[in-house]
Amino acid sequence: MERNFDFEKIEKRLPYTVPDGFFDRLEADVMREAGITTGKPACIRRRLWHKMTLAAASAAAAVAMCVVMNVETCGRQAYGYDDVEQAFSGLSNDDQAYILQVYQDDIFMNQ
Amino acid sequence: MKTDNRQTTYSDERIVKAMRKSPEEGFRLLMGKYREPVYWHIRRLVVVHDDAQDAAQEAFVRIFRSFDTFRGDCSLGSWIYRIATNEALRAAERNKEGHRLLRAAEEATLLLPADNYIDYTDLEAVRLQKAILSLPRKQQLAFNMRYYDGLSYAEIADATGSTAANVKANYHAAKEKIVNYMNSND
Numbered sequence: 001m002e003r004n005f006d007f008e009k010i011e012k013r014l015p016y017t018v019p020d021g022f023f024d025r026l027e028a029d030v031m032r033e034a035g036i037t038t039g040k041p042a043c044i045r046r047r048l049w050h051k052m053t054l055a056a057a058s059a060a061a062a063v064a065m066c067v068v069m070n071v072e073t074c075g076r077q078a079y080g081y082d083d084v085e086q087a088f089s090g091l092s093n094d095d096q097a098y099i100l101q102v103y104q105d106d107i108f109m110n111q
Numbered sequence: 112m113k114t115d116n117r118q119t120t121y122s123d124e125r126i127v128k129a130m131r132k133s134p135e136e137g138f139r140l141l142m143g144k145y146r147e148p149v150y151w152h153i154r155r156l157v158v159v160h161d162d163a164q165d166a167a168q169e170a171f172v173r174i175f176r177s178f179d180t181f182r183g184d185c186s187l188g189s190w191i192y193r194i195a196t197n198e199a200l201r202a203a204e205r206n207k208e209g210h211r212l213l214r215a216a217e218e219a220t221l222l223l224p225a226d227n228y229i230d231y232t233d234l235e236a237v238r239l240q241k242a243i244l245s246l247p248r249k250q251q252l253a254f255n256m257r258y259y260d261g262l263s264y265a266e267i268a269d270a271t272g273s274t275a276a277n278v279k280a281n282y283h284a285a286k287e288k289i290v291n292y293m294n295s296n297d
Contacts, residue, residue, distance in 0.1 A: 005293035007286075012259055015236040016154055017228045026150065026164065027142050030171040036135050 120144070123187035130178055138175050145191055146171070148260055152192065153199040155240070155255050159206065160228040166202040170195040189269035192262070196252060196270060235293075242292040246285050253278045254285035 088096060121140045130137030149170060154163035173194050181190050231237060243251055252271055256262045257278075264275040264282070271278070 005290050007258075010235055010239060013233070013236050014151070014155070015230045015233045015240060016151075016158075016160070017230060018150075018160060019228065022164075023146050023150070026167060027146055030142065030168055030175075031138075033168065034138070034172050034175045036138065036175075 127181070127183070127187055134175070134178065138178075141174070141187075141191075142171065145188075149191065149195045152195055152255065152260060153202070155243070155259065156196075156199040156251070157202045157206070158229070158240070158244070162202045162206055163199075166198040167195070170198040173198070185269035186266055188262070189266045192256065192260075192266070192270035193272075200248075238293060239289070242289045243285075245292065246288060249273065249277075250281045250285035250288070253281035254289070257282050 088099070091099070121144055126137055126140045126144065128137075129140050146167075150163060150167045153166045153170070154160065157163050157166060170191075174191060177194075181187070229237075243254060246254065249271065253267055256267045256270065257264070262270070264278045267273070267278045267282075268275045273281075
């Protein structure tokens with residue numbers, strides 16, 4: 001029987017297959033045997049590190065901003081006399097007496 | 112060097128630079144590009160998946176551990192294929208089961224479960240691999256690396272310790288023998 005074999009018909013077809021996920025497992029096994037410790041690619045580890053650093057820096061900046069803004073806003077917040085009187089009247093008699101005693105000689109309040 | 116479109120297409124120059132700067136990161140790029148070509152190159156020589164898996168793993172570990180010896184006097188791909196070929200030939204010598212499987216499959220004397228990772232129903236493909244494996248080793252290597260991997264004659268010469276002229280002669284001799292085999296009644 002004459003056959004007419006043609007490389008172009010069969011191209012690069014192989015009768016071989018591999019299990020699903022084989023190449024990823026192969027890579028992981030090689031890394032482990034070669035003593036390359038981490039499971040994440042180096043580029044992903046660097047991105048995670050950058051994100052963590054950025055998050056920490058942002059948190060620190062936010063805390064610093066809160067501290068600064070809290071100090072600044074305390075001084076600028078405008079309380080009326082009525083607000084102060086209302087707050088004072090809410091205190092107990094002993095507390096009111098204590099405050100009056102402490103501040104009766106205050107040189108700034110009694111200028 | 113041509114690569115399968117599925118592979119990450121980092122150039123060999125970039126991989127070498129990365130390996131010198133950061134071996135771990137560079138090696139991930141190398142594996143991304145070469146893990147499939149190396150495996151299939153080995154598989155075509157040893158046939159059995161388990162043997163190819165072991166040899167491929169050995170090859171890559173050797174590549175990583177001996178990268179300091181790569182001087183750049185040949186292409187990275189040639190150097191990698193040389194190591195992979197050596198591991199494949201060692202495995203093929205240790206275990207000749209693969210050739211027996213193909214022979215039996217073609218003769219329809221063997222019924223094997225699909226988990227051998229060989230498609231015995233593709234008779235033409237099985238027969239072609241048997242034809243290639245029946246060639247002298249140098250013709251086998253020249254044919255496989257040229258036909259399946261698209262390596263140049265010079266790259267194959269570097270990988271096999273030969274000359275480009277010899278590789279070219281081996282390749283054409285291999286092709287002719289394969290065509291004769293495939294067209295015969297054997």
